[in-house]
Amino acid sequence: MSYCKQEGKDRIIFVTKEDHEAPSNAELIEDDPNDPYEDQGLILPNGDINWNCPCLGGMASGPCGQQFKDAFSCFHYSKEEVKGSDCVENFRSMQECMQKYPELYPQDDDNDSAPSGGADTAPTDSVPTSSPDSTPATTENPAAS
Amino acid sequence: MFRCKTVWNKLAPLARASSTLCLQNARKSALRHGRRLEMVQKAQMSSGPAGGGGENTLYYVLIGATCLGTGVYAYRTVSGDKERYNERMIEIASRPKQGPQAAEALAEVVAESKEDAAPLESIPEPSSEPVKSEPVAEEPTLTEPPAEEVLVTEADVESTESEPVAEVPVTEPNVEEPVEASIPEPTVESPLREPVVEASVTEPVAEAPAVTQNDEPLAPVVESETEPTPVIIAEHVPEASSVSEIAADSKAAPAAEPIEPTAAPSDVPEHAPYLLIGGGTASFAAARSIRARDPGARVLIVTEESDLPYMRPPLSKELWFSDDPKAVETLHFKQWNGKERSIYFQPPSFYVSPADLAKVENGGVAVLTGRKVVHMDVRGNKVKLSDGAEISYEKCLIATGGVPRNLQVIERAGEEVMKRTTLFRKIEDFRSLEKISGEVKSITIIGGGFLGSELACALGRRSTDAGLKVVQMFPEKGNMGKVLPEYLSNWTTEKVRKEGVSVITEAVVKNVTYKNDGLEIKLKDGRLFKTDHIVAAVGLEPSVELAKSAGLEVDSDFGGYRVNSELQACSNIWVAGDAACFYDIKLGRRRVEHHDHAVVSGRLAGENMTGASKPYWHQSMFWSDLGPDVGYEAIGIVDSSLPTVGVFAKATAKDTPKAATELSGTGIRSESETEAVAGTLKSETTATPPPTQQKEDYGKGVIFYLRDQVVVGIVLWNVFNRMPIARKIIKDGEQHGDLNEVAKLFNIHED
Numbered sequence: 067m068s069y070c071k072q073e074g075k076d077r078i079i080f081v082t083k084e085d086h087e088a089p090s091n092a093e094l095i096e097d098d099p100n101d102p103y104e105d106q107g108l109i110l111p112n113g114d115i116n117w118n119c120p121c122l123g124g125m126a127s128g129p130c131g132q133q134f135k136d137a138f139s140c141f142h143y144s145k146e147e148v149k150g151s152d153c154v155e156n157f158r159s160m161q162e163c164m165q166k167y168p169e170l171y172p173q174d175d176d177n178d179s180a181p182s183g184g185a186d187t188a189p190t191d192s193v194p195t196s197s198p199d200s201t202p203a204t205t206e207n208p209a210a211s
Numbered sequence: 212m213f214r215c216k217t218v219w220n221k222l223a224p225l226a227r228a229s230s231t232l233c234l235q236n237a238r239k240s241a242l243r244h245g246r247r248l249e250m251v252q253k254a255q256m257s258s259g260p261a262g263g264g265g266e267n268t269l270y271y272v273l274i275g276a277t278c279l280g281t282g283v284y285a286y287r288t289v290s291g292d293k294e295r296y297n298e299r300m301i302e303i304a305s306r307p308k309q310g311p312q313a314a315e316a317l318a319e320v321v322a323e324s325k326e327d328a329a330p331l332e333s334i335p336e337p338s339s340e341p342v343k344s345e346p347v348a349e350e351p352t353l354t355e356p357p358a359e360e361v362l363v364t365e366a367d368v369e370s371t372e373s374e375p376v377a378e379v380p381v382t383e384p385n386v387e388e389p390v391e392a393s394i395p396e397p398t399v400e401s402p403l404r405e406p407v408v409e410a411s412v413t414e415p416v417a418e419a420p421a422v423t424q425n426d427e428p429l430a431p432v433v434e435s436e437t438e439p440t441p442v443i444i445a446e447h448v449p450e451a452s453s454v455s456e457i458a459a460d461s462k463a464a465p466a467a468e469p470i471e472p473t474a475a476p477s478d479v480p481e482h483a484p485y486l487l488i489g490g491g492t493a494s495f496a497a498a499r500s501i502r503a504r505d506p507g508a509r510v511l512i513v514t515e516e517s518d519l520p521y522m523r524p525p526l527s528k529e530l531w532f533s534d535d536p537k538a539v540e541t542l543h544f545k546q547w548n549g550k551e552r553s554i555y556f557q558p559p560s561f562y563v564s565p566a567d568l569a570k571v572e573n574g575g576v577a578v579l580t581g582r583k584v585v586h587m588d589v590r591g592n593k594v595k596l597s598d599g600a601e602i603s604y605e606k607c608l609i610a611t612g613g614v615p616r617n618l619q620v621i622e623r624a625g626e627e628v629m630k631r632t633t634l635f636r637k638i639e640d641f642r643s644l645e646k647i648s649g650e651v652k653s654i655t656i657i658g659g660g661f662l663g664s665e666l667a668c669a670l671g672r673r674s675t676d677a678g679l680k681v682v683q684m685f686p687e688k689g690n691m692g693k694v695l696p697e698y699l700s701n702w703t704t705e706k707v708r709k710e711g712v713s714v715i716t717e718a719v720v721k722n723v724t725y726k727n728d729g730l731e732i733k734l735k736d737g738r739l740f741k742t743d744h745i746v747a748a749v750g751l752e753p754s755v756e757l758a759k760s761a762g763l764e765v766d767s768d769f770g771g772y773r774v775n776s777e778l779q780a781c782s783n784i785w786v787a788g789d790a791a792c793f794y795d796i797k798l799g800r801r802r803v804e805h806h807d808h809a810v811v812s813g814r815l816a817g818e819n820m821t822g823a824s825k826p827y828w829h830q831s832m833f834w835s836d837l838g839p840d841v842g843y844e845a846i847g848i849v850d851s852s853l854p855t856v857g858v859f860a861k862a863t864a865k866d867t868p869k870a871a872t873e874l875s876g877t878g879i880r881s882e883s884e885t886e887a888v889a890g891t892l893k894s895e896t897t898a899t900p901p902p903t904q905q906k907e908d909y910g911k912g913v914i915f916y917l918r919d920q921v922v923v924g925i926v927l928w929n930v931f932n933r934m935p936i937a938r939k940i941i942k943d944g945e946q947h948g949d950l951n952e953v954a955k956l957f958n959i960h961e962d
Contacts, residue, residue, distance in 0.1 A: 067861065068861060073696075073697065073698055074697070075853075075854040075855070076696040076697065076698065076854065076855045076856075076857065077854075077855070077856045077857070078698065078856075078857045078859065079856065079857065079858045079859070079950075079951055079954075080858075080859050080860075080861040081858055081859070081860065081861055081951065081954070081959075082860075082861045083860070083960040086954070086955050086958070086959070086960055088955070089955070090952045090953065090955035090956050091952050092947055092949075092952040092953040092955070092956060093945070093947075094939060094940070094943060094956075095943045095945065097939075102825070103825055103826060103828040104828065104829070105828075105829045117503040117504060118499075118500050118503040118504055118814065118817075118818065120814075122503075124499060124556075124557060124561070126502070126503045127498070127499045127500075127502035127503050127576070128502075128557070128561055129560075129561065129563070129573075129575060131502060131503075131506075131573065132506060132507070132573040135506065167560050167561075169558045169560045170557065170558060170560055170561055
């Protein structure tokens, strides 16, 4: 029972749920995972950490950014059986630094490597495109109401 | 032809002779001020022109007198030039309050330069025919104080006098410099003069390309022919930021500088490896990006606002709907996911103080508030602030955003009207409007775009409880008339009306007057509206004041600084945010004034400032909420003048009673019958338009905007969390045969 009408240059189609149940035959171009232009997720194709990932919030850029980068890098490249067990020193200095800025780093989550940092989640950041389905548009806008 | 030839034959000797004569005279009189007429005569005699001796004598006298007059005029102009310039400088310096001191300094300058006037006599002066007519006009005015006509002739003369002009500054470089430093200020600070100035100044300035900085002193002299200097200072005041002290500072600065350069305040660092001009969303995103990519980076943000970087969207949305009465103070709001946060991107403890920036171990981001960058020296890689301080940089970002536009009728309407008008952009505008909304009886919003409609809805919410009458008026036929297709714009307007707003469409304001302690708005069609307060939301004027001093291009179509696809304006300068007119590889050149674009472009600029060399690729999106029922997200070029295809979820019987009435048109028939009829129904509906639009409920759907059959923009109407798919479709840039198939990708029927 879908129908469509034309108003000048604008076309309007009303579709029922049933009509939209059939899978789409629209063709989309395959994404190139190594596209240098695309925004990358947390881990770059070459295995490095993308410090500019919106998912990190301001963790890598704040006053404790250097400590955070050291700790997280160590964890990422750690080959120990218990990953990161050789990075205790790094995490300790990071925690010390963070304690100096309680406003920025609320002390409820400590050793998470990708924490929900203080006051800068949501609307400031765009969605990382590497995982379009899993990451809802949480970081994009407060529009859903 | 034959006749012409005979005439030419007769005249040729005369023509030849006179032209030779002229050339010889020109050369010789230029060198000896026409004192050697006898020599010239002899030369002419030898060539033997046709015609009698009497004619010749008259001829010689005329030419001789002309040359003599030219020589005299040229000499006097060149020497008088210096005097006029000095007089002009004294006049300019005496205008600001620091007059006496400045005048003293300039008096010295004048005295010194007068000594140099003598050598001008020997300067060669190419006389040309056009100048001939001016000696008479010029002489009486030479002694007058610089008047407009004098400067006009100066401009003409300058094009012929490039050599003497060039020589003058060369002989007195020391004298010119202190004065020159102060002159660029008036030149650059008044952006309105730029277009006019470019036209008139290009010729004289182009004529003396070899002369660099020293040529600038002449520029303001010429420029004043377009607008007298008092206007510069006066215009500068409205141009200046809301911080009034800056206006006073920058007025005094041009004069104050040559005498006692005001000691740069100790908290201003002299050098910042990364300098970001402007303290808004784009700037902050760039700062974050730079810090993430360049370990230990030292980033300095210079902003004329007194607040740390904050986000603007809540100022017209969430902050108005907050239950917290202290929200206005704290500027905290609840996000869509329930979490509360402040509009400031980071609390003050995130930032380093500007004075410590150079010393702090791992670098950081420092914010210098309440200062405006007024001059950019691209060659020297440094900027000058309104208080005279200079900061050198290695990489610079211009993220100056813009200022709200105002209606001309309001600007001309006088102070009482201006006092009752709000131009909404900053935190203080929000606080002031919030306060006013509690005090007045009626508010009128002029403008039907994003900001106007959002504010109307926000205020409309208050109208019911607070007894406030809210009116919104605009020239279009419906809210968001330039963004949404007509049917949707009409639907939206109805929604806004439901929020308690009285919407007046197709309203063009003709004038506004202050009457009986209120405002009266008269429209072009004669309608009259009375109101207590006006909010003008009629667009944003990008701030491109630095374009002149930095030598950056300003786009004539979209406004803003013109940059390439990597947001770069020139070697070490990038531009992001509202002020950037950039090249989008997929969608063409554009300028976008949305929050997410500021974030995306700021982040990209930061990446490119640290060597990434990436073009604008990740398409930014935007969103708007009009009350609790209507919310949409959009991406790409969303212009209602483009053809659109909208795919909406057809409401089923179980949804709303309205949907049921709509269905009754097609009848509650059996399924098979419906399907069989569906084909014919389609053609029928296109021929006979369905019943009135109000019955159509555009509850949820997706609208595609097409340009040459390619989707360039998408609006997701009340469907959320689908932006990545929309982004993908625009990135592909494919021509899709059936957009309904594309719409299937969005699953609009699900939540």
